[in-house]
Amino acid sequence: MMTKRIGWLAAASVALLAAVAVLIGGHAVHAAPAAALQALVLNDDATTQWAMHSTKGRTNSHQRVHYHGHSLVRLTPARAADLPALHQLLLDLNIDVWSALRGQVDVRAADAHVLKQALDRYLPGVRARTLVADVEKQLLEPHWHAIDERVAVKSVAAQLHDPKSWFAEYHHLDEIYEWYQLLAAAHKDRITLMRNVGTTHEGRELMALRFTNHSSTNVTLPKKQVYVQGGIHAREWIAHATTQYIAYHLATSDDQTITSLLDEVEIVLVPIVNPDGYAYSWTGDRLWRKNRRADARGVFGVDLNRNYPSHWGEAGASKFRFSDTYMGPSPGSEPEVQALMALFDSLPRVVAALDLHAFSQAILHPPSWTLTDTVHEPQLKAMGDAMSQIIKSVHGKDYVSERLVDLYPHSATGTDWWYDQSRPLDNLAGKRGVDAMNMSARKTVFRPYSFTIELRPSQEDTWQTGGSGFILDKREIIPVGEEILPAFLYYARTALDNVLIE
Ligand SMILES: [Zn+2]
Structure with a gap:
């Protein structure tokens, strides 16, 4: 073609x-x-x-x-x-x-x-x-003044059951990893902690969590899967915080929207895709975006969201090591990306995948690298539009729904790579929402709905308040979580019930 x-x-x-x-x-x-x-x-x-x-x-x-x-x-x-x-x-x-x-x-x-x-x-x-x-x-x-003044008034353990306190602050890497471990330990009925799904350049662990209602799990009818990741870009701290917000509610909520979802699906979440970069954004460079790849001449870093083997280097990526969008020496060269791909490959039933970023307030679907629509453009656009409406209904914020390429052309993103992964429909055998369509239209494969969400602030809100951008006020963490969680739940449910087939 x-x-x-x-x-x-x-x-x-x-x-x-x-x-x-x-x-x-x-x-x-x-x-x-x-x-x-x-x-x-x-x-x-x-x-x-x-x-x-x-x-x-x-x-x-x-x-x-x-x-x-x-x-x-x-x-x-x-x-x-x-x-x-x-x-x-x-x-x-x-x-x-x-x-x-x-x-x-x-x-x-x-x-x-x-x-x-x-x-x-x-x-x-x-x-x-x-x-x-x-x-x-x-x-x-x-x-930096606020960071230096920051004192841990309560231990992570003390905040585990106090979301108002936990989500009142951004947290550094060690606190977040401790928090996820405690959350998983406290909610074994819903969470399986997946340790060491990868190791970074600086030797840090990549961690994942699998959420589902274990008591409804039936080995002969495996559940569909939803994949979520956050923090691929270090400086986008609200993405890390929002990932925590989603995880917390999946773990603790008795809302029927969530409990029924967990009855039917496994949600695999990678909370901090780029821990080296995130740690460095706390200690060194608040505006650092990439991972921390280094050589004898120093640390330069690779933009992990330009490193996936999907049209690598074809648009909106730099060959220069010091560029913020350096695509790396080869497709999939980075240990973080390799680990994420291996994790994704181990999940044969992913019907939706989501990457959380900041900022701009946008809900973006493939493709990122070409102006030609995918065959699923109507479904993807409709999904993005619906999420946008849900978000607006919570706090009135406008999130633009469009293709990744409409933001600006770029390539080798996680979102595009996920969409590339078509799997046999047989992987989903016996699951409702597929068989009827499959019979009539002779479809044989499915792909995940794949989205990037750019969180708050919008361009306009940023400059009306004298500038914030990546430095989003910590008082926005809870409102952002409140508007993104229902959009995410809608996303997962809709993907579950309307698998993207071809
Ligand atoms: Zn980003």
């Missing part, structure tokens, strides 16, 4: 080469031989020379990374048609994209003036408005 590849990639590389030159030297663009520029682009170590003074990946873990003078800038092209070229330019300039929706892109720039100059020269007509003049002063200083 012919697939429409994203055609602007090659065209945008011309703008890239020119822009790289201006950022290195600030002049002599036209005099620079193309071959020399090409060499710079392909030379990994050159990245740091033109990465707009990025401090990322260059400190040891005992130091805090600062962003003095960095700005958050909103970029709005005059023509929507320029958006793909803008994204390609930002990618190749190693600019950290925070949010992209509705034709505008919010980025962190080490030097907003230089960024604006580059845009004026190579993509004229892009309006640039500074939203936060100094990221360090306005966002990170208050954040």
Whole structure:
């Protein structure tokens, strides 16, 4: 089958080469031989020379990374048609994209003036408005102050049955792992703790939990499965917190929506996909996104959500080690991704899979890498729209429902890879919601509904409050959980009853 590849990639590389030159030297663009520029682009170590003074990946873990003078800038092209070229330019300039929706892109720039100059020269007509003049002063200083003031008033054990207390704070890695272990131990009737499903570069454990009502489990009629993960990007702390919120309610709630679901399904949850990165976001760099892959020259990290073997490197991923979207040396190269894939492969009956991210308030379905719809576009869009309505009904928040590619083209994501995994319908033999459809339409395989949810804040809420983005106030943890949990329950139930077949 012919697939429409994203055609602007090659065209945008011309703008890239020119822009790289201006950022290195600030002049002599036209005099620079193309071959020399090409060499710079392909030379990994050159990245740091033109990465707009990025401090990322260059400190040891005992130091805090600062962003003095960095700005958050909103970029709005005059023509929507320029958006793909803008994204390609930002990618190749190693600019950290925070949010992209509705034709505008919010980025962190080490030097907003230089960024604006580059845009004026190579993509004229892009309006640039500074939203936060100094990221360090306005966002990170208050954040680190709060972290330093944070005192554990209660032990993790004491908070296990006190969700108001637990969800009043973000928690660091050790606390979260302890909390999940205690939760599993206290709810053995519903939770099986899966230890060491993988090991990270820094030797940390990847943990998973399997939720189901054990007393309703029948070995001859295995249950369908739902897969959830959170925290693939370290700095998106609300994703880690929301994963805990979902887990807590699956473990403890007597609500019939949840108990009936657990009677029929196994929910496998990986609460912290990127523990190395998350730990580092607490001790070193609050804006760290990737894992902590290192070599003799230092830590650079791989964007785990650009590393899955699904159209790896085809769009919206960087070849440069220091880029926030570095795709890694090869597809599936990272131990975290390998472990997650092995776990997923061990679950033959997954009818829905979900990845929790922040921010932008969006519910996103495949594909991420091509403009061509999947064959399941109507079902996926309807699912996203319904979740969006449920979320809005709770606290009035608007979550956009669209394809991943509509956010911006990217590739090798977990969400796309899950959708790629078609399994024989026979795996689900005897389960309602499949047999009738299967008989009439001669379908033979099913795929998981696959979604990414970008949590709060929205672009608008972020800047109306003076800037937050990834630094979402801890008082939002419970409201976000309250709006996402019912959407998740709807998602699982609908996938269970309407398996995505073909
Ligand atoms: Zn993310």
